[in-house]
Amino acid sequence: MDIEIIETEDGSHTLFSKTFNEIYHSRRGAIEESIHVFIEAGLKHVLANKDHINILEVGLGTGLNALLTALEIQTTPSQSIKYFGVEPLPVPVEITQQLNYEQLVAQEGVAELYTKIHESAWNSWESITPNFQLYKAHTTIQKAFVDTPTQDLPTFDLVYFDAFAPSKHPEIWNLEVLQQIRQQLSIGAILVTYCAKGQFKRDLKAAGFSLESLPGPHFKREMTRGNAI
Ligand SMILES: C[S@@+](CC[C@H](N)C(=O)[O-])C[C@H]1O[C@@H](n2cnc3c(N)ncnc32)[C@H](O)[C@@H]1O
Numbered sequence: 001m002d003i004e005i006i007e008t009e010d011g012s013h014t015l016f017s018k019t020f021n022e023i024y025h026s027r028r029g030a031i032e033e034s035i036h037v038f039i040e041a042g043l044k045h046v047l048a049n050k051d052h053i054n055i056l057e058v059g060l061g062t063g064l065n066a067l068l069t070a071l072e073i074q075t076t077p078s079q080s081i082k083y084f085g086v087e088p089l090p091v092p093v094e095i096t097q098q099l100n101y102e103q104l105v106a107q108e109g110v111a112e113l114y115t116k117i118h119e120s121a122w123n124s125w126e127s128i129t130p131n132f133q134l135y136k137a138h139t140t141i142q143k144a145f146v147d148t149p150t151q152d153l154p155t156f157d158l159v160y161f162d163a164f165a166p167s168k169h170p171e172i173w174n175l176e177v178l179q180q181i182r183q184q185l186s187i188g189a190i191l192v193t194y195c196a197k198g199q200f201k202r203d204l205k206a207a208g209f210s211l212e213s214l215p216g217p218h219f220k221r222e223m224t225r226g227n228a229i
Pocket of ligand 1: 023025059064087089165
């Protein structure tokens with residue numbers, strides 16, 4: 001099997017990909033990292049000013065970010081989310097069924113929600129809850145915007161850039177990919193990522209983002225938030 005389940009320091013599971021020789025989340029804590037980078041610095045920041053938002057995730061993976069996002073929006077029924085997750089290598093359901101997120105996230109309905117996220121169809125918009133719709137795009141980020149029918153492709157307000165590390169997957173962390181993403185964003189859209197590498201930040205600027213450096217998760221010095229200008 002190309003994928004192995006491992007436990008991170010906050011007790012939550014993550015995966016190790018033998019193909020990429022890389023882990024899906026921080027070894028210091030998968031859930032803690034997702035909450036810090038994507039939910040706190042991304043989702044809550046954008047939801048403070050908008051009632052409906054469209055999210056693009058680069059690397060749907062275990063679906064942990066999607067799960068935490070769906071749980072967060074359940075608490076505010078007057079707001080809604082369309083979530084477009086790109087993933088060329090879907091994690092088999094036999095593996096996602098073994099991940100311990102539902103035991104660790106103490107919110108009602110979490111197990112049903114996680115199952116629904118993984119069992120929903122690929123390449124079409126599916127209603128997961130009354131205010132959370134999901135499109136799982138079975139393709140790469142390099143091809144997602146041409147592979148997806150135009151009527152299914154929204155303009156995004158928030159990007160979770162959660163690819164494998166630049167050293168392990170340099171093809172994704174480049175100016176061309178960022179420019180393609182930028183063209184699909186509304187003005188003022190936000191991109192968040194755990195990465196704070198100099199070359200990536202220069203590419204983000206060149207693609208049309210202003211940058212903020214925020215404290216990273218687990219006492220890491222920095223993470224990055226870009227603002228589409
Ligand atoms: C760091 S992991 C993602 C973690 C994920 N957000 C989660 O919460 O589990 C990176 C993901 O990017 C996916 N990926 C690999 N190549 C990709 C590509 N060209 N475009 C988009 N995603 C890709 C991997 O299969 C993997 O699921």
